[in-house]
Amino acid sequence: MGKSDIIITTTKIEMSETDRPKLFTIGPCQKDPDEYGSGGLKLSSDVEMYTNQAAGHMTNGKTIGLLKQNGTVLKPILKTKCSEKEFYEEINKSNDDCSVQLKQFVPQYCGTKTVTFDNNKIDCIVLEDLTKNFKQPCILDVKIGRQTWAPTASYEKMMREDNKYHETKRDLGICIPGFLVYDVASGKVDRYDKDYGKTLNRESIKEALKLFLNANVGLNRDLLLQFVVELWKILRWARLEKKFQLFSSSLLFVYDAKRLKKKVVAQHATEKPLRETRNQSLPSYDTNLKRFNLYKPLSLLKLNDSVPTGFSGLFTKEGPILCSLPSKIKHFCSTSVRDKTRRSSEQVNRLRRVHSFQNNYDKDLQKIRKDYKDMLRTLVDEEECETWAVVKMIDFAHVHTIAHNEVDRNYLEGIESLVKLFEEFLGETGNS
Ligand SMILES: O=P(O)(O)O[C@@H]1[C@@H](OP(=O)(O)O)[C@H](OP(=O)(O)O)[C@H](O)[C@H](OP(=O)(O)O)[C@H]1OP(=O)(O)O
Numbered sequence: 001m002g003k004s005d006i007i008i009t010t011t012k013i014e015m016s017e018t019d020r021p022k023l024f025t026i027g028p029c030q031k032d033p034d035e036y037g038s039g040g041l042k043l044s045s046d047v048e049m050y051t052n053q054a055a056g057h058m059t060n061g062k063t064i065g066l067l068k069q070n071g072t073v074l075k076p077i078l079k080t081k082c083s084e085k086e087f088y089e090e091i092n093k094s095n096d097d098c099s100v101q102l103k104q105f106v107p108q109y110c111g112t113k114t115v116t117f118d119n120n121k122i123d124c125i126v127l128e129d130l131t132k133n134f135k136q137p138c139i140l141d142v143k144i145g146r147q148t149w150a151p152t153a154s155y156e157k158m159m160r161e162d163n164k165y166h167e168t169k170r171d172l173g174i175c176i177p178g179f180l181v182y183d184v185a186s187g188k189v190d191r192y193d194k195d196y197g198k199t200l201n202r203e204s205i206k207e208a209l210k211l212f213l214n215a216n217v218g219l220n221r222d223l224l225l226q227f228v229v230e231l232w233k234i235l236r237w238a239r240l241e242k243k244f245q246l247f248s249s250s251l252l253f254v255y256d257a258k259r260l261k262k263k264v265v266a267q268h269a270t271e272k273p274l275r276e277t278r279n280q281s282l283p284s285y286d287t288n289l290k291r292f293n294l295y296k297p298l299s300l301l302k303l304n305d306s307v308p309t310g311f312s313g314l315f316t317k318e319g320p321i322l323c324s325l326p327s328k329i330k331h332f333c334s335t336s337v338r339d340k341t342r343r344s345s346e347q348v349n350r351l352r353r354v355h356s357f358q359n360n361y362d363k364d365l366q367k368i369r370k371d372y373k374d375m376l377r378t379l380v381d382e383e384e385c386e387t388w389a390v391v392k393m394i395d396f397a398h399v400h401t402i403a404h405n406e407v408d409r410n411y412l413e414g415i416e417s418l419v420k421l422f423e424e425f426l427g428e429t430g431n432s
């Protein structure tokens, strides 16, 4: 048996049309999928249960959910025909504009892998784990489209799909089958399941999204900006693409609550001295906050106040025009933290110099000053350039290639709703 093989020691996993996984109960619950018991599932050392799964088929004794291995997730292929695998292979080999652009919006595809249980073999799709770099990941699955069934689905399946998440699908063309949030205030992880998602309407969905955003400690502008910029890019793609129809596909939103926590702590730290100044008839805390947090024109928006969002400042009827990032910023963003740390310590070492009489002090001082500035910039960029929120398109089990060469309106309308919702939240941060 290979190193990555999985052994399930109990009953065989069976799927039937009537016996569906019902893992969660309504509202938040504290359980992780593995607390439900994996039916004696035994995993070899390098493959583990994936506990960051927000929605979809879970491990529950009847189906197998996601597994993880070395920074990737393994998604079991539960149906005989796997259109998802075909989809990833198609976009990876295609050179047309639509596929080339699409590749940047989906998790990296790393092929397939077979895992074994009870002498049965399950094929899995291997994908980059979108949560892998985050210490306290918050994960939201938003299913896109009013129609969540493929045109080839049976009448019964169509009816089942049409009847659930009725209000949010009807009014917004989206629904929430689940999310998982590290609650900054309580320090606990809350899970919201599909039953919760099915109770939402066009108003309460905003509250659900705010729960995911930890809005009770204040909507975070940097976080919203990162999400909005990613959504704009997907929107621009969806407005132009005429190759695929994506049914029952999702956007996965992931962010690191740890970064949020840092900012909350930092906010509290600045709060005290400002409050102390109140008695000295200086501008009040609120006035100060407003002054520093004024709503900026979108063209000037910068993440963490230093990294440009890539928005050119121009809108067309196709949406915002994005420009590519300056190469220096690209370089910083793509450099690993280890590299940056090494660079910093090299610069620090260069600063530890021994003076000698032969030195030209002016020149030396200039160089030291420059080194020092570079070092500071590197340290600041380390903190500010790191991305701590992502949005990716996932779940392509019901994708159709469009024969009639039209925009996928079903998908596009869902994305448009999401953009509006997140832009509304961003607008709210301008008045805080
Ligand atoms: O409605 P069913 O019985 O077809 O089950 C749905 C699943 O169909 P499948 O098992 O693959 O045939 C369905 O899977 P697919 O997206 O069709 O692969 C979903 O898991 C769906 O859950 P939700 O709509 O995301 O809340 C599942 O629906 P619910 O569990 O919400 O009823």
Ligand SMILES: Nc1ncnc2c1ncn2[C@@H]1O[C@H](COP(=O)(O)OP(=O)(O)O)[C@@H](O)[C@H]1O
Pocket (backbone or CB within 6 Å): 052, 053, 054, 055, 056, 057, 058, 066, 073, 075, 107, 127, 128, 129, 130, 131, 139, 140, 141, 250, 252, 394, 395, 396, 397
């Ligand atoms: N590449 C990924 N990285 C991290 N989590 C993922 C990834 N793909 C899927 N997930 C998690 O698994 C859940 C279900 O994925 P999905 O592809 O929708 O499966 P299903 O076909 O069972 O609905 C998502 O809600 C998300 O939490």
